[in-house]
Every structure is written in C-alpha cells, then in structure tokens.
Amino acid sequence: MLYVKTPEDVLALIKEEFSPLGQGETVSLSAAMGRILAEDIAAGEYVPNFDRSTVDGFAVRARDTFGCTDAIPAILPLQQTVQMGQGADFPLNAEACVAVPTGGAVPKGADSVVMLEYTEDYGDGTIGISRPVAPGENMIFRGDDVFPGKVILQKGRVLSSADIGALAAIGRVRVPVVKKLTVGVISTGDELVPPEVQPCPGQIRDVNSPMLEAMLTAFGCHVINYGIVTDDEALLTQKVRQAAAECDAVLLSGGSSVGVKDAACRIIESMGRLLLHGIAIKPGKPTILGKAGPKPLVGLPGHPVAAYFITKLFVLPLLGRLSGRDMTAYTVTAKVTQSISANHGRAQYHCCRLTPRDGEVWAEPIRGKSGLITTLAGADGYFCIDRDCEGLPKNAEIQVTVCSGE
C-alpha cells in the first residue's frame, strides 16, 4: 500500500513526472477545429485593414454637420460613391461627403459617417444632413480590431469555431497545432469476449476497449485498440512492449484478479518505473501508473465504471499534460434529488442525470447494485463527495462535471 495516493497527489505527480512532448505540425484552417494550438498566434496585419463604415450612409468630417437639424440641414456636395469591396484611396474634399455602404471603405479625411436615415438626396448632386455626428461615429478605424503583433490566441488552447473565425480574419490558413497523441488500449482478462460475441456463462463482454477508444478519440487522440489479451504474463508483456513502442501512452485495463494485478505491476516495473499503485477514490482504487522513458503506462481497473472515472479524472489530464493542453474545466451547480451516504477516507464519485427545473438544475444520482454499466449509461455528468464528507442531504448543492456527448 506504499504507493496509494490521494487524487490531488496523483495530479501533482503527473505534472512532476511528465512534460509536454512538444511535437507540432501544421494543418489547414478547415482541419484545425478542436486541435490544440502549439504556439501563441499574433496577428501579422491590421483588421480591418482600412477605415470602414458600420452603416449605410455618407462619410463626412463631423464638424461639417455640427448644428444641423431637420429644419436647417447641412448641405454637402456628394463627391463620390464608394462601392462595396473597393478602396477609397482619395481624400475627402473640404465640406463634401462621400456615399459609403455598410462595411465599405471611408476616404481619407473623413472622421465619421452619417446614417442614410438622417439624410436626403436633393437630386442636384448635394445631400442634406439633418442630424450631426460626433467624430468616430459609425466607423471602425484601421486596426481597431487587430493590429500587427497583437496576440489573439494562446498556446495550449483547444481551438473553437470562434477561434477558427479569428484565424480566418487574420489570414492564418496554416495553423500550428500539437501533434495528436497515439494511445494504445489493451484489455486483459480470461473472462472477456469482444462486444460482438455472445458471452458464455463465466464470460462478459469487453466494455473498456470500446469505451476508452470513444473517449480518447473524442479527446483528440489517435487510438490503437490492441483488443483482448488473456491473463498470460508473457503474452501481456509482449503486447504492452509492442504498444509502448508504437504509441505515446499505453492503457492496460482489467486484470482484476490478484495474480494479474501483480503481473501488470511487474510488467510496468520491468519496462521503466512504477510511480503509483492505488488511488484513494471510489470507484477506482486499483490503479497503476508507471513510465517507460517519457511514456506513461497506466493499469486501469477492469470494472468499467472505475475505468471510466480513472480515465476522466487522471488519464485525460495526463494526456493533456503530454500535449501542453489547457485543461481548465467548469462545473454546473446543481442540487441532489436524494440523500447520499459516503465512505470515509476516499473521495467518492457518482454519475447523475441532470434536469433543469424552475431555474435550477437537479442532479439525480444513478444508483445500481453492481454498477457494471447502468450507472454510466445515459449519465449527463458526475460529481464528487469529498473524502472528509460523510454524505449529502437531499437538496444539497453540488458541482457537476457535465459529460454528456463526451
């Protein structure tokens, strides 16, 4: 029990023992969504790159409109009309105006735009203006949004659709991102059959391989699924070594019998160093973490719910660390629909269904005697009961990590 650690210690250990691999690649803008930015992105130019009108109207010098009213409009000759998409590389004449569309270029010397609604075209080449504008009104100046050198996105960020828009705006169509990690997944257990096989008595279907493959793929990893290996130490050693050679990280799940657990420890130790054996959380205690060179080797519990939580709580942060990924996450405040007791001494995780009602969110813990899988199916999120907490009363406020669709 030498290596049993608290969740906080495990996260600290991960940070200490593992570092970003620092492998980048360049992808096109249309392939960059959801990828991790490998560098800070600074603009190389001005956005917009010209003074721009935000309305349909007439570009003027504001002072030429001061004092005008409906009764006494300012009358300015129409010098020119700027078309959409064309530059306005000419100076505005003294006491004149230039017609500009929304988004159109404003000529030099103009400092504001009068909205069309407050003007009248007299048909004789002059425009009547019935409301004054202030300097700067209804305009965006060159570089108002972005100027060269301005950092618009930071390294480590998972690119969102809005970020893709920002990259398009500054013309960054080749995007530096972190190379996807390749993660190997191995299930072990003489009782396991592939999901498509009807299990005989004594056998169960392998849940962890497809579940982990889905979770890691959604997290942005390449997954190599090595399938099911029987509880044979020589065979398992060979498979883990193969996976460690081919992947950036290896997850070995199962081996719930004592002998196999020991075998997983021995295999990991033989390949490098054992970092921990056991995490003080429920479910999920029998977890092993080791490293072979810079590569993490994780022994996950065979129980699917335990494997699920260990992967969410520790393996994803570990893979995030290897990728230099910003792992900030947020929780939703909810109230529990029923009281829950908890074990002392271990942080205890529960899946729940969420229901918004009357402006509040209610979390219904999903219970199950065996909790093989029904406590996961249809879960909207999960919450933790701290190790020092004896349980939660009905209506207690909790923080739920939403995981529907993840």
Place this chain on the structure above:
Amino acid sequence: MLYVKTPEDVLALIKEEFSPLGQGETVSLSAAMGRILAEDIAAGEYVPNFDRSTVDGFAVRARDTFGCTDAIPAILPLQQTVQMGQGADFPLNAEACVAVPTGGAVPKGADSVVMLEYTEDYGDGTIGISRPVAPGENMIFRGDDVFPGKVILQKGRVLSSADIGALAAIGRVRVPVVKKLTVGVISTGDELVPPEVQPCPGQIRDVNSPMLEAMLTAFGCHVINYGIVTDDEALLTQKVRQAAAECDAVLLSGGSSVGVKDAACRIIESMGRLLLHGIAIKPGKPTILGKAGPKPLVGLPGHPVAAYFITKLFVLPLLGRLSGRDMTAYTVTAKVTQSISANHGRAQYHCCRLTPRDGEVWAEPIRGKSGLITTLAGADGYFCIDRDCEGLPKNAEIQVTVCSGE
C-alpha cells in the same frame, strides 16, 4: 418590421414550423460516438449473464458461516475451483465451498462469497472461514445490472463514451443513429475575399464560411461550403437554389447592404415562405428565416460576431430539431469582473473569458469597439443580459454558456 421576433418567439416558431426529418442509419459501435440515437435502446439480455463474485474468495451458503470466528472457524471442504472466464454450471454441495476469482462465476446454491482475507487454506482439502457473510454479500446476481427489455438509452441522446460502454456491455455493436444533416454555407458580399487571399483596401476576408463550417461540423453535420458569391441577385438565387437542392438546410451569410438584404428576402420568398425577418437580440438583429418545403433557409448577418450568436442560439437548435436531438444545455455560474451597460428592448449577448479563482468562476467580458472578431477569439463562453435589464454591476452573478472547444 412586421416579422421581428423575440428570441423565445423564434425558438417557438422553429418548433412549430420544423419537425424531425426522421432519417436514420445504422453504424458500427466504433463510429457511434457523438452521434444522435435514433431509437430507444433496450437490452436484449442479462448483464451480467451469470451470478458473479465481486471479490477473490470462496462461494458458500451464508448460513454455513454463521457464528464462525477467528477462534472457531467454519471448516468447509473445497469442492472445486472456478477459473476466470469459465462457467460454474454445477450445484454447490451441502456444507462445502468453491474457490472463485473476482468477476468469476458462482455455482448454483451459493448465495454469498467469503473474501480470501478471512479464510485459511488448511492444505488438506478444507478451507477455514473466520468471518461470517450475509446472503448476497460480495456477489452480483444475474441481471442485477441489466435485464431484457430494460431501456438503457433514450432516443435523441448524443452518445457519450459511457453510452458506448453500455452498448458494448449489451452487445449492441450496430447502433441506430440519426443520419447526419447536410448543411450548405454560402457567404455573400462584394467586399469578401477567401481567408488565404491578402485583402486590398475595401476588402475583408470571409470569416463566416470557415467559422460556420467548423461549428456545424463539430455539431455533427456534413457541411458543403459554397464559398463566396458576389452581391448579384441572379447569381445568388442560382446558388441558393443549388444548395437547397443538395442540402437539408442552407445558411446564407452576409449581404449587409440594404439592397442585398432585400435580395436575400426575395430569394427566400421565391423559394417558399418567409417566417421571420429580424430577431430582437444584440448582436444579430438582421436575421432572416424561411423554408422551402421542409428545408430551412437562413439569412445570417454578415458581421461575424452576429453570425456566431445567431448560429449558436437559433441555427443549432433548428438543426437539432430536424435531427430530433436532445438540446438540453447547462450553464456555469460565474461573476462578472466589471459592470456592463445594456440596451433596453433587446437581449444582449457578450463573449467572456472565464477564470476559476478561490472556488468561484470569474467572467471577464471581452470588449472591443468594432468587435469584428477579437470579441470571439479566445472566448471561453458567453452570457446574456435580458432585454428588461439595464446592465449588470461588477460582481453580479451570471450564467455562462461555455463554448471553448465548440
């Protein structure tokens, strides 16, 4: 202004005017992550499909252990040893025990399992038991987790990795999902150039096409990007008709000048029916929604921030409606770092950066004069100031929709 609607009215209109298309397909388990379930999923079998031990130990009749202690152990002959992955299709003899591994099958007649820790192998074919067990202890019975007919996942759900695990557990390796929607995206504007082109004065890069493509792809749609069409009504009509023929929905963005806005209205009307023209939110008022048969045609504002919000707030729910997708979403409670004023009469949306600090989440509104794109870049989420609200004081509690990575 006949057609300007509040956000609530727009969502009601979408529900009223559009229905799920009801087109399903079957995919393999490894392709089902993130897809929308087309049917309720009921189990066809028992999980587990045999009585199972949750510990390494000895299967017994509980009554044979009652009263035993360290000093006076119950001594039972070891009838047999069950191996992992094998059935236990034999009855437990009277006053005997059977060795079982964690997860192993328990023979008929046994009602509990004594943990290895509380036993001693006397080496003469008998096992000493030093602690009594209660009936049901350390066992999962057949069907405890899932039984035939039990609905484990509901139609409309976006499948998560936990759901994939549940499907694997019951052997559903062919999964009925909703067919992906094909959405056409068209940008219009004489001022637009593709993101890879250096704009001349008067021109800007097309932000909306790549942003919408990224957002809709992440939402699970196939996107056909029709690129940029100049402000030519005949050309635009032709392109929108082509897109409507090829796609389930068409998003036309841009056309910020009055003439083009009118053209978008005329085109949509000529193809079917105009449902609304203008939504009372900021940014995003100049939005058009129509339908050609069952297909929605949306005219988005050209301004990227407005196009972003309209798509998040209305287009995704609309596409969700067409897919029969559960659109329940949750917000994160945060406090604003600075006061914000608001317009009367229109719901006002702001992007923000989130920072967890001292157990609270702080939301820093992203401000920008033009807000062309910098108010989107790097945003972690957004929040709304209600139309009846004059603004928020510093430290006010708000509900943030998190959108980093989306």
